[in-house]
Amino acid sequence: MKKLFTIVLCCLCAQITLLSQVIYSGRVISSEDKAPIPLANIILLAQDSSFIAGGVTDELGRYSITTEQGKGPQWIRATCIGYEDLLRSISRYPREGAEIILEVQTNQLQDVTVRAKRKAFKLKDGTFVANVAAVPSLRNSGSIDNLLNRIPFVQGSGGSFSVLGTGGEATLYLDGQRVQDASILQHLRSQDIASVEVINTPGAQYKASTNSVIKIHTIRSRI
Known part of the structure; x- marks a missing residue:
């Protein structure tokens, strides 16, 4: 019973x-x-x-x-x-x-050509990589907020971003360094960014409390 x-x-x-x-x-x-x-x-x-x-x-x-x-x-x-x-x-x-x-943007055909030639996007093992410098509609986004909100799985503003489906705020990295003060991101423009990595299943190298990770790589760091 x-x-x-x-x-x-x-x-x-x-x-x-x-x-x-x-x-x-x-x-x-x-x-x-x-x-x-x-x-x-x-x-x-x-x-x-x-x-x-x-x-x-x-x-x-x-x-x-x-x-x-x-x-x-x-x-x-x-x-x-x-x-x-x-x-x-x-x-x-x-x-x-x-x-x-x-509605299709006027530069859509240009974006398709670039993606085919330079493999601008990659999704592997829980990490999505966007080659910002290779995609006109990303490169010309303007502010860092506009850029990140155009990248799949990412939403937010003002230095506070999350990865859809993971819950909680994402941990941000800029050129390999963890972002402690989100205000530094507001000085960046989309033209400064080389690529963005979105990690929705952080590995053992991150703290157990880490929900997700967004890594921003600038063009300057690649020189």
Whole structure:
């Protein structure tokens, strides 16, 4: 009887957990040919534009983001390299099965050519590397905030950034040195950056409390 009670209690807890969660899902496609767009950042924002939850589209352009009941987002933001940023009221889309269309930037064809020639992006063993200097839409982003928010898996501002799906704030490194004062990043421009590494599964060389790591490498450090 005690065992049966325990099983019923566990089932009820599972149901309560599911009921307390809300899932937003859909796919992101290109305005040019309706092709799916992978590696697009999808961010759900509150009325004051504070971060609620986010995710990254898969190879078919699909995303699925889970939020807590009562924390309903008011805005949805979609960003991807080679496409115009999108920020719209989430009420414009159904909660499930949404179709988000991103407009192609005028330099998209140039970006495609560069990626093919110089292997600008690499994803291996939990580390995503963006060769910023090789991609015009990244190199010309302007501020460090604009640049990092265009890189897959990254969101944030003002020196406080996180890697989607990891929870908590990311640990930042600049040219191999851990960033202690985030204000130093605000002096950087996208043209100063050679590459950015995003690590969502930090290894044993990092503290156990490290959720994720973002490594910024400047062009100056490569000289």
